[in-house]
Amino acid sequence: MKRDSRLSSVLHALLHMAANDGPMTSEALAHCMHTNPVVVRRTMAGLRQAGLVRSEKGHNGGWTIACDLNAVTLRDIHAALGEPAVFAIGNRNAAPECLVEQAVNAALDDTFREVETLLMERFGRLTLAQLAEDFTGRLAAHHEKIRSQQNAV
Amino acid sequence: MKRDSRLSSVLHALLHMAANDGPMTSEALAHCMHTNPVVVRRTMAGLRQAGLVRSEKGHNGGWTIACDLNAVTLRDIHAALGEPAVFAIGNRNAAPECLVEQAVNAALDDTFREVETLLMERFGRLTLAQLAEDFTGRLAAHHEKIRSQQNAV
DNA sequence: GCATCATGTAATACGTAAAGTTACATGAAA
DNA sequence: TTTCATGTAACTTTACGTATTACATGATGC
Known part of the structure; x- marks a missing residue:
């Protein structure tokens, strides 16, 4: 497996849900995302x-957005997904005895902490509504x- | 494997090499890093x-630093290691047809690009000499x- | 009530890449 | 020429997201 794509996945799902009125089934979402209903349920569990989001069983069941797109x-x-690790790079040992390794870890930890802070800040500024708007723009451009x-034909 | 720790590993090795005069064998380095000589050779290959760094066979062989610690x-x-992927998070599909997914990817790609730029800038400011100096400070504190x-006894 | 639809979840297998291991070739020094 | 050390290929192990199968639970509609 190359990378953790759960964030990408659920955003994709949420935007599809936002563009649809009424609930969407895991199967419909799975079809959009070229995957499997069980994966959708598992990944969306944290958001629920x-x-x-809300999920309902039975006829006319499925997934519905339960939040303000402008507020999320x-x-x-990322938090709802359990804050998965951001970096693919890390220290070899968490708490080494070796002073050399401690120096290396301290430098790397500081750097990664700073960079992760920036990432989280950027994430904190990006709302679902902004993504949805970007999509709307792309859709309009596509139609145009x-x-x-x-007309050219 | 949880994370790629090659950067951490080679820094650890380099600082040990810097603190030693004369070459260090893969076995000695492997011992410091609680791993295996073959892993050391494989990981250091890019640096060579x-x-x-330089490596020499035979008696009195081993690894030697071949660069200015202030300049590297x-x-x-990271480049010498082949620029391994920085993020554990990524898009599901690289070039999706779905406009929703394109919008999601664009937002994530922009964000990750910006953050990776910061990381590389920070990495670019951290020299081996600085790490070595930090280690020296830790060693002095330890001796103190x-x-x-x-004295207390 | 009962068939149907949809989610919830456990159990299992798959794919990938780093790390670990084994084995053997190459080359330098004593 | 023996010994030491690297170079590297081949294979196994480990970790974890993803995929799949199987079955339980609960809601809807007839």
């Missing part, structure tokens, strides 16, 4: 627990392109 | 290719602590 940021989503192609 | 930064080391403990 955080109160960001990528940082909230289609229309101009038809 | 980049001209940062963590960024150089030992001495005061002996």
Whole structure:
């Protein structure tokens, strides 16, 4: 497995849900994301627990957004997923006895901490509404392109 | 494997080499790092290719630093290792057709690009000499602590 | 009530990349 | 020419996200 793509996945799902009225089933979302309903349920479980989405069983069941898109940021989503590790790089030993390794760890830890802080700040500024708006813009551009192609024929 | 610790490993090795005069064998380094000589050779191969270290066979062989500690930064080391992936988080699909996913990817890509730039800048400011100096300070503090403990008895 | 739909979750397997291990070739020094 | 040390290929192990299977639970509609 190359990288953890859960954040990307749930954002994709949330935006599809936002663009649809009514609940979407795990199967429908799985189809959008070229994966499997069980993976969707498992990945979305954290968001449900955080109160960001709701899920309902039975006929007309499925997933619904339960939050204000303007109020929820990528940082909230990352937290709802259990704050998965950001970096693929890390120290060899967490608490080494060797003074050399302590010096190396201290430098790396400081750097990664600072960089992670910036990432979380950026995540904290990006709302779901902004992503949805970006999508709307892309959709409009896409329609415009289609229309101009038809006119050219 | 939880995380890629090669950067941490080679820094550890380099600082041990800097504190020793004469070459250090892969076995000695492996002992310091609680690993295996073959792993040391494999990990250090990139540094040798980049001209940062030298290795020699036979009696009195082993690894030697071949660069100016003041001139080499963590960024150089990271490059010498082949620029391993920094983030454990990423997009699900690199070039999706879905406009929703494109919007998500664009936002994440921008953010990660910015953050990676900061990380590389920080790495570019951290020299091996600075790490070595930090180690020297820790060593002095350690000796001071030992001495005061002996005085107390 | 009962068939159907949809989620919830456990158990298991798969894919990938670093780390660990074994084995053997190469080359330098005593 | 023996010994020491690196160089490297091949294989195993480990970790973890992802994929899949199987089955339980609960809600809806007839």
